Amino acid sequence: MDYDKIEKIVAALNNPVRRNILFWLKDRSNFPPALPEHSDLEGVCVGYIQEKAGLSQSTISSYMNLLKQAGLVISERHGQWTFFRRDEKSIQAFLGAIGKELS
Amino acid sequence: MDYDKIEKIVAALNNPVRRNILFWLKDRSNFPPALPEHSDLEGVCVGYIQEKAGLSQSTISSYMNLLKQAGLVISERHGQWTFFRRDEKSIQAFLGAIGKELS
DNA sequence: ATAAAATATCGATATATTTCGATATATGGA
DNA sequence: TCCATATATCGAAATATATCGATATTTTAT
Numbered sequence: 001m002d003y004d005k006i007e008k009i010v011a012a013l014n015n016p017v018r019r020n021i022l023f024w025l026k027d028r029s030n031f032p033p034a035l036p037e038h039s040d041l042e043g044v045c046v047g048y049i050q051e052k053a054g055l056s057q058s059t060i061s062s063y064m065n066l067l068k069q070a071g072l073v074i075s076e077r078h079g080q081w082t083f084f085r086r087d088e089k090s091i092q093a094f095l096g097a098i099g100k101e102l103s
Numbered sequence: 104m105d106y107d108k109i110e111k112i113v114a115a116l117n118n119p120v121r122r123n124i125l126f127w128l129k130d131r132s133n134f135p136p137a138l139p140e141h142s143d144l145e146g147v148c149v150g151y152i153q154e155k156a157g158l159s160q161s162t163i164s165s166y167m168n169l170l171k172q173a174g175l176v177i178s179e180r181h182g183q184w185t186f187f188r189r190d191e192k193s194i195q196a197f198l199g200a201i202g203k204e205l206s
Numbered sequence: 207a208t209a210a211a212a213t214a215t216c217g218a219t220a221t222a223t224t225t226c227g228a229t230a231t232a233t234g235g236a
Numbered sequence: 237t238c239c240a241t242a243t244a245t246c247g248a249a250a251t252a253t254a255t256c257g258a259t260a261t262t263t264t265a266t
Contacts, residue, residue: 007117007119007122010113010116010117010122011117011223013113014110014113014114014117015223015224016110017224019110019113019204022205023204045242046242046243047242047243050243055224055225055226056225056226056227057242057243057244058225058226058227058228058243058244058245058246059224059225059226060243061243061244061245062224062225062244062245063224065244077232077233077243079232079233079234079242080232080233080234080241080242080243081233081241081242081243082242082243082244091205091206092206094205095198095201095202095205095206098198098201099198099202101122101126102125102194102197102198103194103195103198114253118253118254120254148212149212149213150211150212150213153213158254158255158256159255159256159257160212160213160214161213161214161215161216161255161256161257161258162254162255162256163213164213164214164215165214165215165254165255166254168214180213180262180263182212182262182263182264183211183212183213183262183263183264184212184213184263185212185213185214
């Protein structure tokens with residue numbers, strides 16, 4: 001994982017709301033149950049994330065995009081809904097890389 | 104390690120110069136040899152850090168203070184000189200904590 | 207005491223980030 | 237087609253950060 005990639009991730013984590021969102025996404029039960037037609041989908045609808053975060057819809061939208069650009073989350077659109085889940089592989093790669101850089 | 108402590112460290116790391124400084128401080132040979140009267144001291148004189156970073160003296164001073172407040176470095180004053188070294192224990196604690204938070 | 211060297215602090219400016227409300231776009235239903 | 241819902245994008249204002257030069261402070265030497 002190169003220098004710029006780490007930089008992007010550190011920047012993404014350097015905000016309490018975004019950091020919280022990643023934490024919440026670890027456990028689906030931090031959010032309301034999915035709608036019936038979404039029950040077999042992975043991830044959490046951005047609307048629920050926005051509610052839980054308590055910020056404006058536009059802010060959360062830009063934050064989720066930033067997390068996505070940093071590679072920390074994966075997004076999938078299903079009809080009118082966008083779902084986000086953590087990119088566990090990328091997160092682990094980051095932890096490995098930052099561990100190596102700082103040790 | 105609590106939430107605010109991690110926040111401070113992530114913020115400290117969220118700058119290329121500060122991140123580089125921590126990296127350079129891993130290896131004393133990234134800097135010129137110490138003066139004879141400092142040869143038995145630990146750490147690197149802030150003047151050398153400033154030279155290597157290529158920014159103004161005042162910027163580096165504030166940056167080193169920020170790294171110190173985040174607990175990433177330890178400073179020691181010897182006469183007119185201030186020396187900085189990494190706080191390895193704190194760094195490892197951070198890596199453990201961020202690994203736990205993100206995993 | 208004066209002067210020099212090293213470094214911390216201050217104040218200012220430019221730029222980046224946070225956050226919002228407004229609006230645009232995408233999807234779906236009647 | 238029109239209307240509704242969900243979400244992305246835009247532009248703006250407030251705040252935070254990066255960085256500088258000037259100045260203050262600390263330490264040392266003469």
